[in-house]
Amino acid sequence: AWTAQAGLVAGSDVFLDPASRPTFTGGLKWVPPGGADSVALATVLGPGRFDTREGLNNPQVFDLVWTRKLLDRLTGTLEAVWQ
Numbered sequence: 001a002w003t004a005q006a007g008l009v010a011g012s013d014v015f016l017d018p019a020s021r022p023t024f025t026g027g028l029k030w031v032p033p034g035g036a037d038s039v040a041l042a043t044v045l046g047p048g049r050f051d052t053r054e055g056l057n058n059p060q061v062f063d064l065v066w067t068r069k070l071l072d073r074l075t076g077t078l079e080a081v082w083q
Contacts, residue, residue, distance in 0.1 A: 003029040012046055012059060021047050036069040059083050 006026035014020050027042035044061045051057075062082045070076050 040065045
């Protein structure tokens with residue numbers, strides 16, 4: 001089963017401010033039916049550069065997470081983040 005999410009926010013770490021820049025946030029998650037694994041990829045996509053005038057960083061981030069149910073009360077997670 002697949003799950004997708006998408007959104008638009010005012011910016012990285014700001015709300016209504018001169019440093020606001022439209023920033024996409026979204027993700028995709030796959031969970032096989034009856035499976036013990038799941039894989040999720042999330043992202044924040046903005047200008048991807050430091051705003052020297054406002055002194056604010058606008059990173060682009062990609063986050064990949066693999067989760068596996070090991071026992072009834074134990075789950076393992078492996079995460080990789082790229083910025």
